[in-house]
Amino acid sequence: MKAGNKTTGARLRIVLKPGVAIGPGKADILAGIRETGSIAAAGRRMGMSYKRAWTLVEAMNTFFDEPMVETSRGGNARGGASLTPTGEKVLDSYRHMESLTNKAIGKEMTKLRTALPNISNRK
């Protein structure tokens, strides 16, 4: 099961150009970094390995001419991470689009659930 399939509802992926996309996983990592100041902590609360979290961040940092996440090794031993203005913009915009989407399709989602046969217990 994909990580993003654990709760019901809509999942949005925004493709900005071929190969450059932001979806629920990258958005959650950005939000985690904003809230915890750490890539490791952001990954941990998603049940993700440090390596996987780093790989996502490294991918995001090649999307634009400016990085989305910056890391610093000063201050304390394990360093820290924060969003750049570009990272903030992308995350805020993604959350806004998620909310617009859920509002737009809410009625149709309810209609579809009602119209469908029972969801099988085999899943």
Place this chain on the structure above:
Amino acid sequence: MKAGNKTTGARLRIVLKPGVAIGPGKADILAGIRETGSIAAAGRRMGMSYKRAWTLVEAMNTFFDEPMVETSRGGNARGGASLTPTGEKVLDSYRHMESLTNKAIGKEMTKLRTALPNISNRK
């Protein structure tokens, strides 16, 4: 690069219950079966192996108490496939939600593209 990331814009995944989701790939397979009457042909036009197309169809057929795709071996040697009323409902509803989403987030997408630094040529 994920298959769904080849063209720009929004990709929608609808999670009906944990583990039961429909996204662009499954929707395209359903549409292909509706149009070609064949799982193999539907997969081929997506550049997907027959095995992969069958795996997606088999997964979809366990979602509900009724299948979404039915196959028949009568009539001609290679048999054929078609959508059940449940398959038709899910596909139509998914396409409708896609269209509602694109309409809802269009302005924000344009705003985001304008606000971002250049998309890197490294991707």
